[in-house]
Amino acid sequence: MATSHLAGPVLVIGTGLLGTSVGLGLRAKGVSVYLQDISPTAQGVAQDIGAGVVLHGEKIAPELVVIGAPPDVTARLVGDALLAYPNATVVDIASVKGSILDAVLADERLGEAETSRYVGTHPMAGREKSGPAAARGELFTAMPWVICAHQNAQPDRVIAAESLAIDLGATMHRMSVTEHDESVALISHFPQAASSMIASRLLNAEGHQLALAGNGLRDTTRIAASDEKLWIQIFAHNSKALIPILTGMKEDLDRLINTLQHPEEPGALLDLSQLMTEGNAGRARIPGKHGAPPQAFALVTVVVDDKPGQIAALLAQIGEAGINIEDLRMEHSAGHQVGLVDVSVLPGRRDELINALIFNGWKVAQ
């Protein structure tokens, strides 16, 4: 167990999915953690699963206070904590940063001595589920954690915030609040809004239509299952950065509808081609796993029976061949008891893998 960069104790205020996960992760590093939530149930659950000890009015002097609350109450809780713990570094982990920083700096209870101890951060981790029961200490492992130090933040406070991210195994990114809010609007808030709009088209679909659903529909709508209460706040608090992106999509959508109304007209196919090629190019810009370029991996597809141990046996085979699996995906479909497994490997290992599998009697798609 690697030792922590934080001496502690750490006080987590707000024991939802993220706050409780911070507690679990720090406890696993041996840091002493106190817990506090307006909901006695939430803080009780967090304590029960080992995220720390619920604070019952004891006087403590935390090194670090982590505010894990919804965006609309975060700024006030940050101010309260800065006043209650005059030596502590106070960080928040909300998904929006600009509106919260503005509110903290505008808090008349606070002078520069207080606000200089505040550092806004955003761990980019989450699940479709929410609440302390869904928390896990490894939630932040290998995930980006953005640190948004404001102009007057004390350097050692920024280091404390960065230590938290490092302790929890996250990948650290330094940005201004504006850079952060524009970035998450594009790569997180916009896809969420679009996915919800795609899924809402299915409300009046008929059974025979949905029976044809494939991975394309499943992938584009997966995050449409996300927690409603949290997202309406994120949308409201980051509206400024979100509007231009949605407006850009609206212009594309208008152009597409107009084109489809006259598909025979000259230039129509060119318009459609532009929609697809721009999509191809945009998709190609997303970095792959471990920052590798996208589509850097070769795909090998194997047919497996949908029985216990089948996939295990397949991957054991691949492991014996000493070939690393860069990505793995099961192809879904309704009504069948056999499945296809797409295994991504480094292109240089592809033929080697196919030969090894066929030699051992596996059904590899040719």
Place this chain on the structure above:
Amino acid sequence: MATSHLAGPVLVIGTGLLGTSVGLGLRAKGVSVYLQDISPTAQGVAQDIGAGVVLHGEKIAPELVVIGAPPDVTARLVGDALLAYPNATVVDIASVKGSILDAVLADERLGEAETSRYVGTHPMAGREKSGPAAARGELFTAMPWVICAHQNAQPDRVIAAESLAIDLGATMHRMSVTEHDESVALISHFPQAASSMIASRLLNAEGHQLALAGNGLRDTTRIAASDEKLWIQIFAHNSKALIPILTGMKEDLDRLINTLQHPEEPGALLDLSQLMTEGNAGRARIPGKHGAPPQAFALVTVVVDDKPGQIAALLAQIGEAGINIEDLRMEHSAGHQVGLVDVSVLPGRRDELINALIFNGWKVAQ
């Protein structure tokens, strides 16, 4: 090897991804297959990988002709085949059905004797890659295959078309051309257009923005990498069914933008809440694997080192425990050499699995 329902020979006209895959699948069943394509290279590749024998003007009397061509030439090739092979059943496998049936019935070269031998079908399988080299005999395994028999199609011709789908391991669905075109517009063509529009927003993104990309962005844009040439035809040929769906999304998008312009106004949060809850409800309607209800599976998350054999060892463990894996997903992120694997199992097996993994020293997310 199960024997085929088709006596054969079968002639595949158009040896792209789908046509060549049909050839490979039928050859694996021992059916004799002839190949034909306007591209000597394409038909040569198809023959080389074992999809059948290229036709060089020999006189043949195929039982079944499969037209695997782009939508815009399919109707003409169907007519040619009906005339060239007076005893053959002729099926096409294009992604749109209404516009092709209309063109076949309007073909002045054809009488009812000819058109009664035509059956439109649509195997709902594909890959991001195209061309005969990407073909595989198992492409249709466990995938839906829609049979659109028109009013005057002879029953035994419909049975021949259905035999093709069954021989290739697909799940058969019977629909009218209108039911088909409206269904695929909703569950396939619309998500494709939306995914391309999401991805095209990334064209001008900066590196530090894309570095934060997570599975949400990856999933919503995965199919944006699809083949441009094919999709512009699908959009153009199914515009009638696509327009109302895109218009519905446009209305949602307009409402969202207006709401975000005044997030403080009464009712704004209610509007945002509606967007999310409608998305939740729509997503929940998509049937899961093997037709199971969505989210019917319990999720167990395990931390693994990104080294050869790690996932294999993990799944071997699960196999030993006799627990079937319903779905498996690797969580991506840039810059780290450790990964999270989400394993979906039947809820009743969840605790059993967690205990087995922890007992054997695996790091299970709590």
